[in-house]
Amino acid sequence: MKKKILSFFILGFMNVLCVSAQETFKVMFYNLLNYPLEDAVPNREDDLAFILADYQPDLFLVCELNNITGANNILNITRTAIDPNFEMATYVSNTSDDSFGDQNDLQNLLYYNSSKFSIQEEIIVPTDLRDFNVYKIRLNTTDQDVNPIDVYVIVCHLKASSGTLNAQRRFEMVLELDSFLETIPSDSNVLLGGDLNLYTASESAFQELLDSSDAITFADPADRIGSWNNNPNFVDVFTQSTRTQSGLGGTTGGFDDRFDFILTSENMLSTANVTYVPNSYKVYGNNALISCYNSAINSSNCGTISSEFSFEIRDALHNFSDHLPVTLSLEADVTLSTNNNLQLTQNITLENTLVNSELNIYIYSSKFLNHPLHVYNQLGQLVAVFQTNSDQKQTFNINNLNNGLYVIKVSESNTKPLKFIVSH
Known part of the structure; x- marks a missing residue:
């Protein structure tokens, strides 16, 4: 009985390995x-x-x-x-x-x-x-x-x-x-x-x-x-x-x-x-x-x-x-190639992606503290720079940003950009 169970497990494992x-x-x-x-x-x-x-x-x-x-x-x-x-x-x-x-x-x-x-x-x-x-x-x-x-x-x-x-x-x-x-x-x-x-x-x-x-x-x-x-x-x-x-x-x-x-x-x-x-x-x-x-x-x-x-x-x-x-x-x-320089990270997160007047950002890695965050509009134009401090939760005023989609990028970093939508 044990041999049958072992054989079944091995066959199942081999099938998993063969599936893309x-x-x-x-x-x-x-x-x-x-x-x-x-x-x-x-x-x-x-x-x-x-x-x-x-x-x-x-x-x-x-x-x-x-x-x-x-x-x-x-x-x-x-x-x-x-x-x-x-x-x-x-x-x-x-x-x-x-x-x-x-x-x-x-x-x-x-x-x-x-x-x-x-x-x-x-x-x-x-x-x-x-x-x-x-x-x-x-x-x-x-x-x-x-x-x-x-x-x-x-x-x-x-x-x-x-x-x-x-x-x-x-x-x-x-x-x-x-x-x-x-x-x-x-x-x-x-x-x-x-x-x-x-x-x-x-x-x-x-x-x-x-x-x-x-x-x-x-x-x-x-x-x-x-x-x-x-x-x-x-x-x-x-x-x-x-x-x-x-x-x-x-x-x-x-x-x-x-x-x-x-x-x-x-x-x-x-x-x-x-x-x-x-x-x-x-x-x-x-x-x-x-x-x-x-x-x-x-x-x-x-x-x-x-x-x-x-x-x-x-x-x-x-x-x-x-x-x-x-x-x-x-x-x-298929198995896609992983030649992608952008990696998903949880080191920086947004409290909400749809925001009105304030954007709250949580930073869980010290390397992103006291660091500039660059904000781009949907045309790829730099519209703001958020300078972070040493707090885990950071709040930024966005009243000066028009309604629309924005992206936050961290310079000299391979972290995936964060997206948020301003709706005043």
Whole structure:
């Protein structure tokens, strides 16, 4: 009996050793609403910082980015609101309209946590209107040299507006993408995030994406196929419009359309080495209430006391864009590399992360006493320096700081930055 128990224990222990750690990666796609040129709502960077600090994506896919200044602003926001290791892909102005307009007013881009991913290749797929931007990324695993795990991330923005001609242009754009997808391995992991401007699943562009005869067949992880436009039965996947008030930029029709998507290659639903986490697809800020139909996302129609997304989150979303972000999670049985210089520490903690006039900090290591703490805003600008004394509890007046997200960094230290939100 003892031998059986011992053998069982040894086998179980060996099985544990053979199993890789399961890592989860959070993805968000967001239409930024002509950022940064759209300035009807002041300081909307604070709203984006609040949104990103709450969701904490590892991959952040965006469209409607106007210029390199905006791209760099977003990068700084991701570094303060999410993780200092965030990087962005190469900013490239739209090439598709060079022969007839060259306005280059709406670009796509990928931001990513460089401690978890690296970019292997950047590809532009031109159409007659806007580029598909394709990024081949690799997981930073301990065995990536011998067993690389790659994902193709596609960011796009199809032709807007209803009507037969616009639907045809969306279809023709997707055909250009299909031509590119024929050049990559058929078992590739492919993630597509975009503002597809689709009114119904029967549109030829959407049917082409889901066509099983294509080199890469996409799937809708939400599994919500149908006629979405002005159909309250699909309110749970609506993404536009967050607003009914005019003068804020963007569309003002209220919540009635599913324009924004994250699609995965069909294999990522089950058989790939990076797979979709079941039931993780969400429209961030959408509480799936029928009463929200045709309403502003920050109205009482769109949330209750028990709702997942609070008024504060929905108000920030309302202020930043006329679209809601789309999110999902991916998972892989891998062990990530630990080449990360920032280490979690409990040597410095905050009493509260949401503060009004005073910030209380607890210091448990003598090396951080009588030491300056540098405070940065969401754009990475130094806005204050807190000089600590010899007390364990330190209190600092923050009345001079504007509402928004801030980060405390300790100079010449590898401690993880502390984040707090000022709300006067």
